[in-house]
Amino acid sequence: MNYLPLTPPGETPTRVMTIAGTDSGGGAGIQADSRTFAMLGVHACVAVVAVTVQNSLGVRGFHEIPVDVITGQIEAVAGDIGIQAAKTGMLASSEIISAVAQTWQRLDTDAPLVVDPVCASMHGDPLLHPSALDALRHELFPIATLVTPNLDEVLLITGIDVVDAASQKDAARALHALGPAWALVKGGHLRSSSHSPDLLFDGTDFHEFDAQRIDTPHDHGAGDSLAAATACALAKGYTMPDAVSFAKQWVTECLRAAYPLGGGHGPVSALFRLANP
Template structure:
């Protein structure tokens, strides 16, 4: 059986907890085949981001074209975008795809608090939201993008993640252009090792969509995967460490 082909457009995390590294782990453990278009190289660990080097836009597009033209693509996950120019160019290219689900995780700030997108790049996120099947902002990102109304404005689905909320229970809400379709609440997992949660969830959902799952099914499996990964965090580093790798998670598939 041919695995679902998942194109990951995102930045590299040298510490391995988030970005391309987390995306590839997730896609592989969920039975997909991951391909990458790296948008930026970061010097990063559990304590923060020490340096960012954006990849030139033409090279980002060349990576995308190499994957699409030869191997093909069943779903796309977009994470960190290195520049506004890259955001516009990626949106132009992906708009040419036919019936390929796109999951956009609007990365602005790393778990450590380090800025990963400037104002111009965040403004250019509108182009990516307009072509996305699903946008997965956390609470601060959703506020910066314009609130829950972005679902109707860009005719997309928004998974408003509650991980930055207060209290012992956290709620994620799936917002369609006209209604809240579904909400999920779970007890907070008490751990500082949350680096890469957003990347991992978006990649898990994209993999599910590429495998033919309906949107809600893909979200539910992705949430279960992330919660198990949080519970398995190995405690690496002195700050916000990476999550664990739930080998054998196929039992949930």
């Protein structure tokens, strides 16, 4: 695959922020985002919104960071270092979602915002209080450049159960109607297909991205990695379809390089890039 252009050594690289929760097992969340940022030659900035207690077997709990600390992290970085794109992950509660949305609007920035609406872990453990769904729909989605839900999240947010290409288009329309500039309905969980079809919609045109499904049980952090790679490509000036196409290739290679870890699901691996400079 063709990688993003790298900044020459000694020059300030592209800066992208992840606004998300930590993963104590290192497979997803801020840890996965930061690995993708680093392997793509991007400087990772971080706003921690929650600390999770988890491993490869599941999430045992999480602790929310105080809202003023979350907003302070975003504002401190934006006011000094600068943010050329950002992506969100686990945001935990309606209060945190509202604070992040309001802070982003106060920045008055043209930087793209990729929203990965993390509602539950891959094991089904809740990572978002049920009351926060409305805050996602009505406060964060309207200011998002792109939203990237998986099919379980699509069902929670829109009520649409995606089972085929037609319902995937219905879901994309429903997501776009909530306000983001672009909606991406990921097809990784569409088990009726031997492929992983993703569908991007801008309110007028559909863009389809397909890849052979990688046969691995180790897919922890795949959604984080795709959203992070998309944010990196957008920060580098890619158009949205080109950014999503790049991210789709990136996460496919991360899945191909996934490894076992602990007694449960291992993570996708951005470390494959170390062998493919």
